[in-house]
Amino acid sequence: MDFTFTPVQEALREQAREFLAANPEPTWAQIAELGWTGVSIAEEDGGAGLSFLEEAVLFEELGRALYRGPYFATVGLTLPALPAEDRAAVAAGEASWTLAFGPLVPDLDSAEHVAIVGGDGIYELEGGEREVLSTTDESRTLGVVRGGEAGRRLADSGVLSEIEARSQTALALEACGVARLALEDALEYASSREQFGKKIGVYQAVSHPLADAYTRVELSRSLALWAAWCVATGDAQASIAAAAAKSYAGESAVSVCETAIQSLGGIGFTWEHRLQRLYKRALGIESFGASGTRLRAEIAASLLEKTEQGSDPWGPTPADLEEATTWTA
Amino acid sequence: MDLRDTPEEAAFRSELRSWLEQNLPDDLQGHRGGATRFDGPEMRAWSRALYDAGYVGLTWPEEYGGGGAPYTHQAIFLEELARAEAPPHIGVIGIGMAGPTIIAHGTEEQKGRYLAPLLAADEIWCQGFSEPGAGSDLAGVRTSSTLDDGHFVVNGQKVWSSFAHLADFCILLTRTDPESTRHAGLTYLIVDMHAPGVEVRPLRQITGEAEFNEIFFSDVRVPEENLLGEVGGGWQVAMTTLLHERGTLGFALQAALEVQIRKLVSLARDRGADPLQRDRIAREWIEMQGVRFTNYRSLSALMKTGLPGPEGSISKLVWSESNQRVTKLALEILGPDAALGEDNAPYGGYWQYQQLRSRGNTIEAGTSEVLRNIVAERVLGLPYSR
Numbered sequence: 001m002d003f004t005f006t007p008v009q010e011a012l013r014e015q016a017r018e019f020l021a022a023n024p025e026p027t028w029a030q031i032a033e034l035g036w037t038g039v040s041i042a043e044e045d046g047g048a049g050l051s052f053l054e055e056a057v058l059f060e061e062l063g064r065a066l067y068r069g070p071y072f073a074t075v076g077l078t079l080p081a082l083p084a085e086d087r088a089a090v091a092a093g094e095a096s097w098t099l100a101f102g103p104l105v106p107d108l109d110s111a112e113h114v115a116i117v118g119g120d121g122i123y124e125l126e127g128g129e130r131e132v133l134s135t136t137d138e139s140r141t142l143g144v145v146r147g148g149e150a151g152r153r154l155a156d157s158g159v160l161s162e163i164e165a166r167s168q169t170a171l172a173l174e175a176c177g178v179a180r181l182a183l184e185d186a187l188e189y190a191s192s193r194e195q196f197g198k199k200i201g202v203y204q205a206v207s208h209p210l211a212d213a214y215t216r217v218e219l220s221r222s223l224a225l226w227a228a229w230c231v232a233t234g235d236a237q238a239s240i241a242a243a244a245a246k247s248y249a250g251e252s253a254v255s256v257c258e259t260a261i262q263s264l265g266g267i268g269f270t271w272e273h274r275l276q277r278l279y280k281r282a283l284g285i286e287s288f289g290a291s292g293t294r295l296r297a298e299i300a301a302s303l304l305e306k307t308e309q310g311s312d313p314w315g316p317t318p319a320d321l322e323e324a325t326t327w328t329a
Numbered sequence: 330m331d332l333r334d335t336p337e338e339a340a341f342r343s344e345l346r347s348w349l350e351q352n353l354p355d356d357l358q359g360h361r362g363g364a365t366r367f368d369g370p371e372m373r374a375w376s377r378a379l380y381d382a383g384y385v386g387l388t389w390p391e392e393y394g395g396g397g398a399p400y401t402h403q404a405i406f407l408e409e410l411a412r413a414e415a416p417p418h419i420g421v422i423g424i425g426m427a428g429p430t431i432i433a434h435g436t437e438e439q440k441g442r443y444l445a446p447l448l449a450a451d452e453i454w455c456q457g458f459s460e461p462g463a464g465s466d467l468a469g470v471r472t473s474s475t476l477d478d479g480h481f482v483v484n485g486q487k488v489w490s491s492f493a494h495l496a497d498f499c500i501l502l503t504r505t506d507p508e509s510t511r512h513a514g515l516t517y518l519i520v521d522m523h524a525p526g527v528e529v530r531p532l533r534q535i536t537g538e539a540e541f542n543e544i545f546f547s548d549v550r551v552p553e554e555n556l557l558g559e560v561g562g563g564w565q566v567a568m569t570t571l572l573h574e575r576g577t578l579g580f581a582l583q584a585a586l587e588v589q590i591r592k593l594v595s596l597a598r599d600r601g602a603d604p605l606q607r608d609r610i611a612r613e614w615i616e617m618q619g620v621r622f623t624n625y626r627s628l629s630a631l632m633k634t635g636l637p638g639p640e641g642s643i644s645k646l647v648w649s650e651s652n653q654r655v656t657k658l659a660l661e662i663l664g665p666d667a668a669l670g671e672d673n674a675p676y677g678g679y680w681q682y683q684q685l686r687s688r689g690n691t692i693e694a695g696t697s698e699v700l701r702n703i704v705a706e707r708v709l710g711l712p713y714s715r
Binding site for chain 1: 330331332333334335338401594597598602604607608610611612614615616618619620621622623625626628629630632633640643646647698701702704705706708709710711712713714
């Protein structure tokens, strides 16, 4: 068992943080030049031949930076549906995609191509009109597509479960990045702001909610990285891990931001402070796709009804424990 | 990153599992964790069996009778023991707290004298830290130890001491310098529980059981060579003990929580659960998985850097509050039957007992308030509140 990042993965995180600090609004071409669009794409298709774990590092950092662009829609959502030549174009930075999985389509303003789900397959949308809607979270747009028709067939719809696990995990990772930065802002403020003659972090009414926020940040991260590992290795638990991660990390990012806003007082409530943008991204992540309530209903079903065969929700290591039936008091 | 067992870890785990299957006596399985369950000879026999099989002191250096194994093996051991619902070794205080403290601060004579019988369960240990006037604020310890003719003469009262009624030795935090206050002037002693002047009285708790004891010391003469560390340097020694109390616990707690939630799921299947209860079951399962992988992260950091990751500090805090919610949810699912006493309640009163016992979880081994202070101050770097 080893739950640490490799030096290469750590270096990627460092590179991402530095780059995004210097370039808060990077273009798709810039991102492709760094190799980020082709991280998990095979080397023969022009990618780096790495895995979702390296992408996980990027999703966390992109969330933290409130990146606006089609990275999630392309790499987090559509990639598993793309044939080799389209992957090569993504790796080269020549194409970006989004997927109309639900009625509201992410990054419709920046993604070049749109994939749609129809019947037993995923197709490229031909024609049709795009309308970008106004959203609370300005760092991720949502839109609708009207009309058009199914063009080139990209993949069998069997790939949708992989897409679901991948996208939920990507969002959970973004949520971790958002929550961590909100917590850092709150900690900095609580360590410097003085009231009643003391740093406000001295007061347990301030510090204990921050300790709880830290707990949420770390549990979120543990769940999101577990899910990322499952997605990267094609583990049988990928679906339930992704559902757990998205429901917990999404909800936690919202609550951590709320704790941070409260800790900063009036400043935290202003338009100027970045907390409001972090908060809105957290709310956006929580509402995107399946809600926490729905994901937990799915988890409860797999715990209580054992609907899915072959996937043990308890794991990962000991999958063969017998059901608990001892009631010794 | 690879969350699977290495081939070596997998082999250790499967060997341990089959050992548990063959060696765990039926009447000890599912024991509910109260220290009064340790009174009988079968508990000593069980502990001895664990020792003979080489599962006690797994990570201790081989020169002190340990297994010299990596921390991952200890984590696997605690996980599997909890999953098998096997009781722990009777010497948990000795193995988890006294032993590591002696290894860190003891003389060679002390190591030679105490460590081997401690591992073999030939000698049982208890802890004398908390006092009626010094709970969370441990630096308020008042039990006195006065030097007299090569002995420390100990007077005072300790409280909340598990295993004291069985113990042969006590790790005792005392105040040598009566003029001293707070962290200075404390002295850490090894006290023979059979010495004249030591009296143990059981403390009956909310569940009706007596897991804990009070210990009274009246002019107890402790030989000078039983000093651990320096006279007046007891606080630093005590911190080693507490680090081990909280540090090695995470895996056992997570696994115990997993067993608890498996039982909750089983109960919900038996008795039915409404959509709101199902949502709460899923929440608890998710959080339990979060604790599991947080422990893994902390352990991985320990294996690579020699220091556990800071995130490990939250395991006990999360476990304790989760166990309280889980057991209360079980009572809710039981409905009106929740009011029945042990003799008439479904499942032998398991949930009634567990729910009451869980209230101690946020108090023992560091209250949640103290643990939040520790996270705020030592992990997050917020200014000290005291």
